[in-house]
Amino acid sequence: MAVVNRGNVVLQPTYFTSSVYIKALREDITTLVHNFHEQYKEDSTKPFALFKSLWNAQGWKWMHFKVFDSRARDTFLSVTFRLFLERMVKTEAPFTRTVALFALYTFFNTQPTGSAPTLRGLSHIPIPIDHYTTLIGLPGMLSSAYLAPLQPYVSYVVSALVNAQAFYLLPSSELGAQNPRDLPREIFVEEGLIDSNQPQGKGHQSKRDKVIKARTALDAVGRWLAQTPSDTGTGPTLSQYKAQKAQLLKEMGGETDGLEEASEGVVQRLREAQEEQGGDVEGWAGLARVHAASSTAGRLLGLLEQ
Template identity: 70%
Template sequence: MATVNRGAVVLQPAYFTSSVFVKALRDDITNLVHTFHEKYKEDNTKPFELFKTLWSAQGWKWMHFKVFDSRTRQTFLNVTVRLFLERMVKTEAPFVRTVVLFGLYTFFNTQPTGSAPALRGLSHIPIPIDQYASLIALPGTLTTPYLAPLQPFASYVVSALVDAQVFHLLPNSELGVLNPRDIPREIFVEEGLIDSNQPQRKGGHYSKRDKVIKARTALDAVGRWAERTPSPSAAKTTRTRYEAEKTRLVQEIGVGSAGEREASQGVVERLLEAHAGSDGDIEAWTGLARVQTASGSAGGMLRMLQ
């Protein structure tokens, strides 16, 4: 009897853009920065050597072996460098930005090569132009006595990355140029343990909780529509007010009076003057024939106030 091998379990790219991975990696980066800070206060004579020691001790050297599938690995690499870069914005302290720069540099330059089968690698680091400018200026901010030991190493790392043409420049970050625009894109919500005594929902059927959510959503939508739509009583009030204003206007002008006929004729003359010299057919203009007819009849233009 022939045997069939089980398929390999492969993480989907969505895992690495989800809150499960993004939150964990953000915490790991924060822990790396804090640990380096504590050790740096004790001895700052060899900062980059200290960083490499912590990098290995915390298991970062194994990061590249988390996933091997090419499609998923591409997302993993892009998200990882993006999470390093997000801690290098101007709002972060120069010390934090420097430690994260060391991490980005080390992660990018320790990608496995020569393995069999070959692992997919990251050839360029996408970075918005404003973040790139901030990165280039970072060494110049390390001028205080506490930060000065970091400056030569930060300068070397920045120069090495720029000379190797590692960065793929993108438009300003305010334009949302990265894909996905925001991370995490998928949010994992833990709903708690399943009660085995409760009947399980069949596929394609809504649970009571789902029905309540859908009902509330529909109710909110109806409420928003009702706020935008005037009520019948409001429409009736508007119509009544219009009729009253129309009656008052007719009484003041007077139907068939010289003032009414002069005003009607003036409207027609201004319309004809406005369209003088046009290549189009005046008779075809919408409403013009109706205006001319109304101006020459009893009641004039007031007849059009229906």
């Protein structure tokens, strides 16, 4: 009887661009930022050594050995680096950007070499040029007393990555030059994976269409908030705001996960901003109000109604 070797299970590249991987890794990165923040408040004398111990303790050092197939590994590496980079954009708090930079630097420089069999690595990290400019300017954002201990380490890491020519510059992020353009590309539902850019049957909107509608409604709310009495004569009313809010939630079709994550992110950034200024976070009434609003239906959209 012929002996048949059992085949190896290989993850397809689409797994790493799907909501299954993207959502889990985003949550892990958020946990890494939060845990480092908590320990940094206790001891900020050696921030990078603190980060490395946390990186190892949480199992990040094993990430490279989770994928061995070359084709899947290409996607795994590019998507993972991209998710670190998305936490370094200018809308993120300087502290969060610093932790994401440490993570990207560590992940990039711990790619296995000399292994047998050889594991495919990534020599250049694609990054939109506007995000690259923001990254280069990060050391200058760490001038407050709370963040000052991080500054020399961030300066060194940025210089090391630039000198190693680690980045592959892409056109500005608004042009959507990254591949895939948006993450996640595939959305996991109970029946399996679907392409988020394709309609799911006659009369149904694709995930992308829903996102576009939600963003349009959100922009409308933003324009309303930007109005002043001189623009309208009397200024916007609460009833107008509620109408805009209802339209936004309707367009999102009940899918408020992204809105909830954004709300939690706002609260976290406010906490970091207050600490950077040396304020008493627990006694800051404004933060308490925002935190309370983020816990209600409609999340932070209910803030102006309080």
